[in-house]
Amino acid sequence: MSGCPARYDEALGYWVVDDPASAREVLLDPETFRPDNAVLAHTPLSVKALRVLSGVGFALPPTLANNAGESHRPIRAAVARFFSPARVAGVEALARELTSLRVVDAAARLVDGVQVDLVQAIAAEPPALVLLHLLGLVDVDIPALKAWSLDSLELFWGRPDEDRQLELAHSAAEFYAWLRARTSATRKAPADDLFGAVVGLGLTDEEVCAVGYFLLIAGQETTTQLISTTFHRSLGELVEPADVVEEVLREASSVPTWRRITARQTTIGEVEMPAGAPVLLGLSGHGGPADLAFGIGIHRCLGAGLARLEARVALECARELLAGVRLVEAPPMIDLLSFRAPKRLLVVTDGNTGDN
Secondary structure, three states: OOOOOOEEEOOOOEEEEOOHHHHHHHHOOOOOEEOOOOOOOOOOOOHHHHHHHHOOOOOOOOOOOOOOOOOHHHHHHHHHHHHOHHHHHHOHHHHHHHHHHHHHHHHHHHHOOOOEEHHHHHHOHHHHHHHHHHHOOOOOOHHHHHHHHHHHHHHHHOOOOHHHHHHHHHHHHHHHHHHHHHHHHHHHOOOOOHHHHHHOOOOOHHHHHHHHHHHHHHOOHHHHHHHHHHHHHHOOOOOOHHHHHHHHHHHOOOOOEEEEEEOOOEEEOOEEEOOOOEEEEEOOOOOOOHHHHHOOHHHOOOOHHHHHHHHHHHHHHHHHHHHOEEEOOOOOEEEOOOOEEEOOOEEEEOOOOOOO
């Protein structure tokens, strides 16, 4: 941990706040440290990429993570009902069923001597299926949603060059067009699902799409990444699932940083910061509590309880399998400004040469 509560990192272009107590103070003061930059592109987008996005009317107006205005409370309340403790507890059986089926399939393939990617085989789909169940959404192409999610995270939190930006922008535009179509369909035939709830608030199409864009990514892809990290830490040994989940949240969360911007000249500790200063908060890996990984205050992650449950259930289901496998390569990583996890966990049974 840095001895200074805030320091400017010229390479990143942010004032970095790693001290957990200071990060907590920032999150609890959204008037001074606003969330306006929470979902802005870390790497400025090229003209070509912007042109692709504008072609579908892509816009992310303030709704949830990037909103400190008066509209935040009613939008958050409408979405929060989908993640009530009772509803989350009610999906544990579904999460266990979905994960167990995939563990059985992966185990059979491993017995046959096949290399298995634990991320794709087990961790990828259950969080998406559980989220869609909670939100009341049907007829969703899961592989497409997973691809859209990873591409959007890279577009807005990665360091893609202009050619890669163009590829990612096409993916983000496809996702946004899907969100627009769902919004239009809901206006014609209201449904008791996420889109029905936010359309019912009188939001614009762009606001409805922004809620869907953020929630359908953050509500499942970050959990897949959390599960992937817990799997990585559990390879080759029998672990206590709940303990591993808490350890990962403290030390290596899938969302290790988050952004804020100063509304006026201010200080963190004795460090003076100008108005308009972009701030990068360390949420994990700096000696803070596990809960800090989900944020704190009015923007605390609505899916914190769900993510904890799904990660624990995944480890409980895969515990014995994980104890008997080993990696065949150093895992390639998702390494973005605010998202980090193994991209692939390619394993074989312990004792297998891994040549298949």
